[in-house]
Amino acid sequence: MLGGIYALLGIGLTLIFGIMRVVNFTHGELYSFGAYMMFALVMLLHVNFFVALVLAMALGIALGAAIEFVLLRKLRGADIDTTMLVMIGAWIAMQNLEQLAWSGVAKSIRTPFPSTPLVLGGLSVAWSRLFVFVVAIALIVAAYALVDRTRLGRAMRATFQDSDAARLMGVDIDRVYLSTFALGSGLAAAAGALLGPVFVVTPGMGDLAALKAFAVVILGGLGSIAGATVGGFLLAFIEEMGAGYVSSGYRDAMGFLLIILVLIVRPTGLFSRKERIG
Amino acid sequence: MKRLATAAFLAFLFSIPLWVGSLYVLHVLIVTGIFTIAAMSLNLLLGYTGQLSLGHVAFFGIGAYVSSLVSLGFSVHLAPNWLVTLDPQPVWLGMLWAIGVSGVCGWALGRISFKVRGAYFVIVTISFAEVVRLVALNWDELTQGPMALNNIPPLTVSIPGLFEFSFIGKVANYYLVLIAGIVAYVVIARLVHSRAGRAMIALKENEPLATSVGIEVTRYLVLSAVVSAAIAGAAGALYAQYIQIVDPNIFLFIYTVTMVIMVVIGGKGTLAGPIVGGLIFGLLPEALRSLHIGPELQWVAYGVLMIVIVSILPAGIVPALAGWRRARGPAKAGLGDAAEAAARQIAR
Numbered sequence: 001m002l003g004g005i006y007a008l009l010g011i012g013l014t015l016i017f018g019i020m021r022v023v024n025f026t027h028g029e030l031y032s033f034g035a036y037m038m039f040a041l042v043m044l045l046h047v048n049f050f051v052a053l054v055l056a057m058a059l060g061i062a063l064g065a066a067i068e069f070v071l072l073r074k075l076r077g078a079d080i081d082t083t084m085l086v087m088i089g090a091w092i093a094m095q096n097l098e099q100l101a102w103s104g105v106a107k108s109i110r111t112p113f114p115s116t117p118l119v120l121g122g123l124s125v126a127w128s129r130l131f132v133f134v135v136a137i138a139l140i141v142a143a144y145a146l147v148d149r150t151r152l153g154r155a156m157r158a159t160f161q162d163s164d165a166a167r168l169m170g171v172d173i174d175r176v177y178l179s180t181f182a183l184g185s186g187l188a189a190a191a192g193a194l195l196g197p198v199f200v201v202t203p204g205m206g207d208l209a210a211l212k213a214f215a216v217v218i219l220g221g222l223g224s225i226a227g228a229t230v231g232g233f234l235l236a237f238i239e240e241m242g243a244g245y246v247s248s249g250y251r252d253a254m255g256f257l258l259i260i261l262v263l264i265v266r267p268t269g270l271f272s273r274k275e276r277i278g
Numbered sequence: 279m280k281r282l283a284t285a286a287f288l289a290f291l292f293s294i295p296l297w298v299g300s301l302y303v304l305h306v307l308i309v310t311g312i313f314t315i316a317a318m319s320l321n322l323l324l325g326y327t328g329q330l331s332l333g334h335v336a337f338f339g340i341g342a343y344v345s346s347l348v349s350l351g352f353s354v355h356l357a358p359n360w361l362v363t364l365d366p367q368p369v370w371l372g373m374l375w376a377i378g379v380s381g382v383c384g385w386a387l388g389r390i391s392f393k394v395r396g397a398y399f400v401i402v403t404i405s406f407a408e409v410v411r412l413v414a415l416n417w418d419e420l421t422q423g424p425m426a427l428n429n430i431p432p433l434t435v436s437i438p439g440l441f442e443f444s445f446i447g448k449v450a451n452y453y454l455v456l457i458a459g460i461v462a463y464v465v466i467a468r469l470v471h472s473r474a475g476r477a478m479i480a481l482k483e484n485e486p487l488a489t490s491v492g493i494e495v496t497r498y499l500v501l502s503a504v505v506s507a508a509i510a511g512a513a514g515a516l517y518a519q520y521i522q523i524v525d526p527n528i529f530l531f532i533y534t535v536t537m538v539i540m541v542v543i544g545g546k547g548t549l550a551g552p553i554v555g556g557l558i559f560g561l562l563p564e565a566l567r568s569l570h571i572g573p574e575l576q577w578v579a580y581g582v583l584m585i586v587i588v589s590i591l592p593a594g595i596v597p598a599l600a601g602w603r604r605a606r607g608p609a610k611a612g613l614g615d616a617a618e619a620a621a622r623q624i625a626r
Binding site for chain 1: 324330391393398401404405408412413416538539542572573575578580581584588589
């Protein structure tokens with residue numbers, strides 16, 4: 001289940017990273033934004049759980065589009081450090097606005113799922129987790145289809161390969177960037193909205209999520225959706241193994257050790273044939 | 279003229295404890311000073327070699343932990359029946375150890391991570407800091423984990439039989455940090471203006487060109503990483519002996535961010551940049567605090583201000599001022615030309 005979430009986060013980040021060359025520090029905030037919207041819709045406005053999920057994702061897309069439009073559009077062509085600092089500033093501002101709006105107390109969200117687990121043979125799975133897994137897979141497939149099968153997706157891939165050439169061929173770069181950032185943000189918000197009800201929602205939840213998304217991106221290689229998917233599941237698997245066999249305290253360290261190892265052995269990520277950026 | 283200005287600035291800094299009575303203001307200045315030293319070390323990497331390291335706080339934290347552990351003493355099982363014990367050592371020795379261990383870590387990280395550039399490098403350095411934080415949090419036999427290391431002794435200098443002096447209190451620590459800052463500045467300035475420094479700048483400006491004239495890329499990058507890490511470690515050790523408590527929160531990402539902000543806002547690749555940036559962003563949170571608007575809004579204002587400054591002055595304050603002065607004086611050669619000249623000089 002966590003694998004699916006990591007993959008969702010990773011896909012969003014890898015698209016933004018690969019296509020726009022923006023290290024998106026607000027990614028974790030969009031994740032917690034999704035979770036908080038879920039909380040607001042379900043617990044305060046009493047919206048149906050499933051409708052709320054869709055709404056939270058839509059709000060994430062809108063917020064992502066707004067960030068792209070307000071902050072990043074002006075910085076087109078600025079060097080990667082400048083953009084990164086602006087994103088760090090946005091991240092600090094957003095996280096503290098969230099803390100101000102929702103206070104530091106952890107929130108929990110009621111789910112419509114029965115609390116008795118589903119028993120399949122010798123395996124028991126909680127309904128809510130099964131739901132998260134299925135929706136995450138569906139979203140991954142949808143994102144893949146969007147990038148691989150549609151006109152917009154083709155424009156995205158062209159921009160990834162060479163943005164200047166794509167522009168010369170008549171691709172509307174502004175539109176590609178806007179939709180890439182909105183899509184990535186929407187996936188992050190969806191990940192938060194899915195996972196929020198399973199655990200609890202806190203203002204700092206985005207930080208670790210963002211770091212793990214970075215890990216997934218490195219594992220999979222920049223700009224590769226398939227890589228991010230496999231990377232997400234791999235990271236979750238290794239974390240569980242690490243927690244089970246080494247020490248649960250080092251659970252979160254496993255991913256980072258893995259990154260360092262991958263970069264020593266294969267610096268461009270496990271699934272990328274693209275050359276590294278220099 | 280420039281020398282006079284420097285002397286006046288130093289005299290001003292040295293005179294501060296004489297006319298600032300408030301211990302709180304001195305405390306803020308000490309912490310600002312320590313972070314400015316760390317920012318100066320980061321500038322060596324970020325400004326002069328152009329590598330954006332977002333794991334710099336790792337070296338700061340390692341320095342703090344190593345110096346504290348050496349001066350407090352520890353005993354730890356490296357294997358189930360292999361107990362390593364160290365009795366408490368003098369603090370100055372701990373600080374030397376801190377500098378050494380940070381430098382070695384900088385070397386190791388440099389060897390691993392300079393294989394990659396750009397976004398990948400950024401992520402490796404973030405990961406490194408996170409791993410170190412988790413180790414500090416979980417290896418509680420050595421680090422006490424979240425219980426923190428307490429009662430770290432202050433730095434004491436003594437010549438046996440003659441005199442002994444402990445850096446206790448704000449005024450003594452203020453001068454200690456000031457002097458350490460001057461030493462760090464001189465070390466960095468010497469390095470930057472040496473052959474190695476010119477090689478680093480050439481690498482930043484145009485890596486393929488620098489390589490083609492025979493500059494060993496990895497060697498100079500690793501050298502800058504080692505020096506940078508060692509100075510950051512020294513800053514961490516100063517911090518530990520001043521605050522007298524170290525916990526894993528010292529590795530939080532926000533501290534790295536603070537250092538990066540100081541360097542970039544001040545002006546990366548200039549010697550004065552981190553100092554200007556350090557003073558502004560060390561004192562800004564305190565200035566915001568005096569507005570009485572609550573901690574969250576303070577941080578929101580901090581973030582927004584950062585976006586605004588970076589958008590207006592992408593190169594930083596010091597280069598902007600220099601550019602403004604240059605516009606009124608005779609035109610100078612562009613930076614790219616300078617890099618190529620440096621590359622030529624080194625190749626010779």
